[in-house]
Amino acid sequence: MVACDAGIAASCLSFIASLATMAIGIIYxxxxxxxxxxxxxxxxxxxxxxxxxxxxxxxxxxxxxxxxWTPFVLGALGVSIHVVVLQHHIALSLTPVTYMGYSLFLVITALFGCFGYCGQCGIIVGGLCLVAALTCLVVRAMGEVGLKRFELGKR
Known part of the structure; x- marks a missing residue:
């Protein structure tokens, strides 16, 4: 049986929100x-x-x-937190390492990279980013400090 804690759940939701933001950027x-x-x-x-x-x-x-390029870049930075292949020195220095930072990053992503792009779809994805940001705040309130990265692409 696989153990799933709140940090992993918040990271998964945030990854999906960033992936959707990157998709908004590509569509735009x-x-x-x-x-x-x-x-x-x-x-x-x-x-x-x-x-x-x-x-x-x-x-x-x-x-x-x-x-x-704002939605694509913000989405790609959010995705790069979890995809090892994308984690170069620049991405790591621009991406958050705590749930508080991740929450702020997702709020910025929603405000500047989602709501103003691709009509209703952008608003929905922005809402998803805000839900993910709230989840990160809840996880931080539960005592998690360091961001859990599930590191897709790692061998």
Missing amino acids: LVQKLVDTRLEFVHCDFLEADCNFPWRRFFTFNPIIMADL
Whole structure:
């Protein structure tokens, strides 16, 4: 029989919330990319803004990049907490190690990476993130300090 404690349950719920956030990010990027096409025939030879939608997607403008990639990056960071293959030095230094930190991370994920993206689905996933954040707070109140990582992909 497998023992399951509250820390593992909170970590599983948080992993699912982060995975769903990453999915929201992918769906959002795909939807934005579908609306993006290069025009050639309908452009003048030196028309400045003929392919403006293309430039809005493929850009180095940090404000636009942050808006496009926020749900994917927050979701990927949340998933990387548990997937050993994704745990490089950068991911480990950006991800929480306690349930209090994880709870704050999930609230930030809900507010900035879910609610404003993909309509009703984003609101539902944001709600899931908030439930996971509350679960992390309950687990911390029960006495767990360090985050339990179930480390998918570990051999």
